[in-house]
Amino acid sequence: MxxxxxxxxxxxxxxxxxxxxxxxxxxxxxxxxxxxxxxxxxGGTWRDNTYPGCACDIQSHMYSYSFEQNPGWSRSFSPQPEIFDYIRGVAEKYDxxxxxxxxxxxxxxxxxxxxxxxxxxxxxxxxxxxxxxxxxxxxxxxPQVPHLPGIETFRGTTFHSAQWDHDYDLRGKRVAVIGTGASAVQFVPEIAKDVERLTLFQRTPPWIMPKPDRRMPDWAKRLFSRVPGVQRVYRDLLYWMLELRAVGFNGDPRIMKFAQKIAKRNIDRHVDDPALRAKLTPDYVMGCKRVLISNDYYPAMNRDNVDVVTDGVAEVRAHSIVDTAGVEHEVDAIIYGTGFxxxxxxxxxxxxxxxxxxxxxxxxxxxxxxxxxxxxxxxxxxxxxxxxxxxxxxxxxxxxxxxxxxxxxxxxxxxxxxxxxxxxxxxxxxxxxxxxxxxxxxxxxxxxxxxxxxxxxxxxxxxxxxxxxxxxxxxxxxxxxxxxxxxxxxxxxxxxxxxxxx
CATH class of the missing domain: 3.50.50.60 (FAD/NAD(P)-binding domain)
Incomplete structure (x- = not known):
């Protein structure tokens, strides 16, 4: 008992x-x-998600407690370790x-x-x-982990992005990534630099906007620290800027069409191959699914060692995945970027x-x-x-x-x-x-x-x-x-x- x-x-x-x-x-x-x-x-989700490239997709000066502002954020969109440190610091400060x-x-x-x-x-x-x-x-x-037919026969390594296996060295490996959601958009560009081949299984492409991320200059951090009222004004400006986006999500479709044009230009600017551009261009109205932000996802798609597969997974074998078109892809590891x-x-x-x-x-x-x-x-x-x-x-x-x-x-x-x-x-x-x-x-x-x-x-x-x-x-x-x-x-x-x- x-x-x-x-x-x-x-x-x-x-x-x-x-x-x-x-x-x-x-x-x-x-x-x-x-x-x-x-x-x-x-820490919650900021303790659990430690995958490469993990970061916030809302500006950190807004994605924090209003009563406990942090003047020292290193970037507009802070990486996971900083947010995790912030949460632990708050827990300690308030005993x-x-x-x-x-x-x-x-x-x-x-x-x-x-x-x-x-x-x-x-x-x-x-x-x-x-x-x-x-x-x-x-x-x-x-974590949402789909059951892939035959996965029990797979002899390689599998893990979900929220349970990242840091002991497994991806360098030189053939890696399959299942899913193209918010987490995958962040970690795929990071691991693409190290793996021998990355096969990305995409069911539905996301709309991805350019990420207005920048390093916070030292003068701004000093100013926020010495004059907290300035940071409050900056936070308020961020709030109202973000708040305006609600008009498009739940009202005027013209706003979403304008944003969609920006996202489409983002694809065209960074993706060289017309066939690949077509694969990566959504056929639904922007905002229907979560809108993502990234500056390095589309460039990563251009890499010679990256393949985007739009056919589903038909079968997993001991050392490969067979897609629904009958093509067999040899893989050493499967990473689930399939959300929650x-x-x-x-x-x-x-x-x-x-x-x-x-x-x-x-x-x-x-x-x-x-x-x-x-x-x-x-x-x-x-x-x-x-x-x-x-x-x-x-x-x-x-x-x-x-x-x-x-x-x-x-x-x-x-x-x-x-x-x-x-x-x-x-x-x-x-x-x-x-x-x-x-x-x-x-x-x-x-x-x-x-x-x-x-x-x-x-x-x-x-x-x-x-x-x-x-x-x-x-x-x-x-x-x-x-x-x-x-x-x-x-x-x-x-x-x-x-x-x-x-």
């Missing part, structure tokens, strides 16, 4: 979401919380390590209606009991709500539905960070996280101020939110763009993206509306008409 720990709040995950929530709790003067982390260091229980993977949680508490189980056999449960696990943490489980990331999570319902099964059957991407009817005192329909295609998700952690903290304060045991979103409020979101998404490029993407669930419904401007999300979450919720287990505390701490 494992040990049991009782606390006020359990936070799951130590990426930007989980640590942001913990900092908000500390800011509120709370010390009664525990952070569960399945690995042995903080969060003492709250973290490493090596504790969440396996399930059960709501006790009588006690108004969550009983949370971990793979290590340890149990945690808490009033409130905050899931900051993110969407990009379960997103809309089905919670299918196996055993979270049991107030009526005995299982959230993973419920979402698998009905589609992921929440209120504001944060709360779920039937699951009191349960909160999600970067939950359904709060992901972005145009701006920094750290902005969304900051709005959510503030909202959750307000919900917790309200429950306590009312002397209640739990808060639960009303079904009609959740239904209203989802109807509004799906109505907006139906008009956007993700639905009308002519592609299938990881934004969509198995029913073809977009459960991932926030449609439109992030400042609208800020407006929706800056103050909790008590009319959207019901309180359970309320004591004789006086009725309130506004949220505590609002």
């Amino acid at each position: 494992g040990t049991r720990t009782e606390t006020g709040v359990v936070v799951v995950g130590t990426g930007f979401s989980g640590l942001g929530m913990a900092i908000q709790l500390r800011t509120d003067g709370r010390d009664d919380f525990v952070i569960l982390e399945k690995e042995h260091e903080v 969060l390590y003492r709250h973290i229980r490493f090596g504790r993977e969440l396996t399930g949680a059960r709501w006790d209606t009588d006690e108004h508490r969550w009983y949370i189980s971990t793979a290590a056999g340890e149990e945690f009991v808490a009033r409130h449960l905050v899931c900051g696990v993110g969407a990009l943490h379960i 489980h997103v809309t089905d990331a919670f299918d196996d999570l055993d979270i049991i709500g107030a009526q005995g319902t299982n959230l993973g099964k419920q979402w698998a059957e009905e589609g992921m539905q929440t209120h504001l991407g944060i709360t779920v009817t039937g699951y009191p005192n349960l909160y999600f960070l970067l939950g359904p329909n709060t992901g972005l295609g145009h701006n920094s998700v750290v902005f969304m996280i900051e709005q959510q952690v503030r909202y959750i903290a307000e919900a917790i304060r309200w429950v306590e101020a009312e002397g209640a045991g739990a808060i639960e979103v009303r079904p009609e409020a959740q239904a209203r939110f989802n109807a509004e979101i799906q109505r907006k998404l139906s008009k956007g490029v993700w639905t009308r763009g002519g592609c299938t993407s990881w934004y969509l669930d198995s029913q073809g419904v977009n459960r991932t993206i926030w449609p439109g401007f992030t400042w609208r999300y800020w407006l929706r979450t800056r103050k909790l509306d008590p009319r959207d919720f019901r309180l359970h287990g309320r004591s004789a505390a006086p009725e309130r008409t506004a949220a505590a701490g609002g």
Whole structure:
């Protein structure tokens, strides 16, 4: 029998979401919380993804906490080691390590209606009991590894980009890369320089824009350090510049057509062979899939040792891959650049709500539905960070996280101020939110763009993206509306008409 720990709040995950929530709790003067982390260091996706060329595709001065700016970013788009160092530095500065229980993977949680508490189980056999449960696990943490016919007969090395095998020397090897998503666009140019031959299996080409990356000059870093207000202004400019992109994603198709011309010129400028250009040019509207940025991907396609295969994988043999056209490609290693489980990331999570319902099964059957991407009817005192329909295609998700952690903290304060045991979103409020979101998404490029993407669930419904401007999300979450919720287990505390701490 494992040990049991009782606390006020359990936070799951130590990426930007989980640590942001913990900092908000500390800011509120709370010390009664525990952070569960399945690995042995903080960082989330920026700890796990260590593949060559890994970097952010949102400017780092925006992809960071607004309250903890870093004047020392080396580039506009910082590489993974810098972001990882930043996250660890934040965890140390706010004294969060003492709250973290490493090596504790969440396996399930059960709501006790009588006690108004969550009983949370971990793979290590340890149990945690808490009033409130905050899931900051993110969407990009379960690698999507396709089953290739015959893969069990392969005698070479295989690994996913998020589980990079740094002990395997790629120099002089024949390497197959499966997938052409955001990770592959970053690591393919890096490994192409070292391998004997790189065979890139592409199902659908991505739209790739030039990357406006540059080294941050020393004078700018000194200025940001000495006059923090200047960096805040720079961040604000970045925010509004990125925010304008939402107009194209969820509104005016002329903007996407203009951007598409830039991306098309990017292909024509860098790819010499007309047949290869045709392979690399998407046939869907830009923005339907995630728009990528790179300055070295297309030049890498020109290399004599790189082949782009648009036929699928028919069979894997001991030392080769046979494509659907019958061509056999000899390979020593297979690298999966196939992304992550997103809309089905919670299918196996055993979270049991107030009526005995299982959230993973419920979402698998009905589609992921929440209120504001944060709360779920039937699951009191349960909160999600970067939950359904709060992901972005145009701006920094750290902005969304900051709005959510503030909202959750307000919900917790309200429950306590009312002397209640739990808060639960009303079904009609959740239904209203989802109807509004799906109505907006139906008009956007993700639905009308002519592609299938990881934004969509198995029913073809977009459960991932926030449609439109992030400042609208800020407006929706800056103050909790008590009319959207019901309180359970309320004591004789006086009725309130506004949220505590609002």
